[in-house]
Amino acid sequence: MRNVILATGLVGLVALGAVSAQQATTGDSTSVMALTAMDYIRIKQLVNRYAFALDTGSRNGYDYADLFSADGVFDSNSRGRVQGRDQLAALARGEKSGPLHVNHYIMNHIIEPTADGAVGREYLINISHDQNIPPVGRNPNQWDLVGQKRGSLDTVGGHYEDVYTKTPEGWRFKSRRLVPSKSGPDPTRNGMLKMYPVKPDPTDTVPTVPGGLSAMDYIEIERLVASYGHALDNGYGTTDNGEAYSGLYTADATFGQSTGYAQLAALGREQPQGPQYVRHYLTNHVIESFAGQAIGKQYLVVVDIPEPEARAKGTPGTIFLGGHYEDVYQRTPEGWRIRTRTLYRAQLTK
């Protein structure tokens, strides 16, 4: 133990120059709550539930309200300050909704521990998906559909500023404020949050409850799902996107009409692709576990990005498809894999 401290001290001394140059980026960890990897994961999971709860208005809006602490507040220019469980539930009920409605795409989640909890920020862009998309013929050539416009970005976009608090029920929003994107100076706001070392913890590799998931399980399942676009769109360093894609699944897995490696690989190979191609953007990944099972859901938007030539002409990208996936994951000797996946296309009910 003493050796470790000594070694750390030595490394610290040697690196003093580098550290002082980077003070602005990394915080001094003595004055803040030490957060473990599982704390970061729980806070991320809280944030990932937000869009599902708001866009679906599920449980009469109370799924949304219950993401906040008892005295929690949501604040935005358009709605003003909303505080209290019933008021927050009413906010979620009052939005456009439906069990399959997806609109809030939230990314770039940064977290900074504070003396009594944590603060965080994320980017938000709202995307509306067309409702009455004309049916395409059976087995269309997927390449011919690239560039079809079936949705659009809303005018709503910007960043959230959150305060999180650890309640007996888990991490909750103490407050969340939406700040619309705007260029120009703002002396009241500093765009960066500091980074702190994550505190090591036994739950990093051991589930907190029997049959539950460890921090490392969450990280591996997050990465499995984050790999989806890379595998499908560009094969991620391989020449066969079909093999990369089917490699995300168990041998007996099902996605839509396709079951097993061979069918899933064939499905992958039918999709538009290329070594530098990107199209499937996934976010808001919610992971749950019970009795040794792991399930998850996340938002999808398929975007046809303007290529360099089109960009130079000012041609904007187009939204091709939106919705959410629901998954069952399975632990295998090779790591976590997708056992079943279902795509629910975006649909607005009210």
Added chain:
Amino acid sequence: MIAKVSMAVLMTVLVIGAAGSSLARAQQKVAGGTLTAGDYVEIQQLVARYSYAVDTHADNGYAYADLFAPDGVFGTTKGREALAELARTTQKDRGGPSYTRHYLTNVIVYPTPEGARGSQYLMAIDVSEGGKPSSVVHGGRYDDLYVKTPAGWRFRSRQLHPATIGVPPPTAKLPPSSR
């Protein structure tokens, strides 16, 4: 210049290719490198800060530069001063503490013998100001190498590959707007 850039691209492709010749295999334990849960979280936090640093121009660009290791490189831009200058001059007349443009997702991180590597998707969005519609301006994939410095995990290198579609099968007719 072109030779240099293509060399850098080639190197990145080679590095990724060598480290994970198949994604399925890449997800198995990579020999010679392990990362703790804390390492993954710290690297995810580093990656997420990138957008804020470049969009806000915080600290006159130095917030961006300080996400990189002292010898860190973005594309062909290397060194703290050059990186800060790059951040200051990206979207020179836009930017600021409330400006959002670089939306990143599909964040993946793998261990390597020297540290870690990873990738994300970028969607650069021109978010509505003054009532005009929001639009996707460009996008692509970032490929990174990370190194653990005494100050924490930092970018050792970062390269953006703009989105370009591959060669379609002969039966497909791609609309001109997407090429």
